[in-house]
Amino acid sequence: MAPTVAVDTNAFMMPVELDVRLFDELNRLLDGYEPVTPQAVVEELRKLSEKGGNEGIAASVGHDLATERCLILDTDATYADDAVVELAREGTAEYVVTNDQPLQQRALDASVAVIGLRGKNKLAITQP
Template identity: 70%
Template sequence: MTTTVVLDTSALMMPVELDVRLFDELDRVVGSYEPTTPQPVLEELRRLSERGGEEGTAATVGHDLATERCLVVDTEESYADDALVELAREGVADYVVTNDLALRDRVLEAGIPVIALRGRNKLATTQP
């Protein structure tokens, strides 16, 4: 059975904003997995990329990573955070990657482990 790791907007922006080698770190933490992201995350990244500056660049890189490396899935929810929680509650996600504290708490409440930044550029898992 494949491990599904669902990435949110903040996770996909980590390579530029926080100098995190995202997929290398996920390989280290999880091993073999299917990187997945809900469609609303792509929409959020697209909107953020239009702002320009470092955030816009990070969002553009995140969008490219998502479309090139992730399985993009449709959800009932149109808001990115709600879509991630939906995937957690439905048992689609084995892990969710986020640096958003409010989202982290919601995912942990749904019983799914969260992978987030620990230290300067390493990822670690928080269990529910």
């Protein structure tokens, strides 16, 4: 069975902000996977996309990626980071994709591997 990968808000914004080809990189790292994201992340991307500017553009692209490429899951948490951690802690996600250092640590503390930026535009896996 393919591992489940929970994608955080800032990961969806990487294609615009950091020129990272998110799903190409996930394909390179993992031999098949199921991308998921909490509803709270989709909502955060929607709100950020209304701001305009580079952040708004990145969030708009991220929102499209989330809704087109990921299974969107409901969680008890309404704050995006807490929702991602909830997926990790309950065993729904075997990987968390984020560049947020505190969130990376929370995922590792929950014994979930983290996929984050290494170098200019490549992703790498950190095991707990």
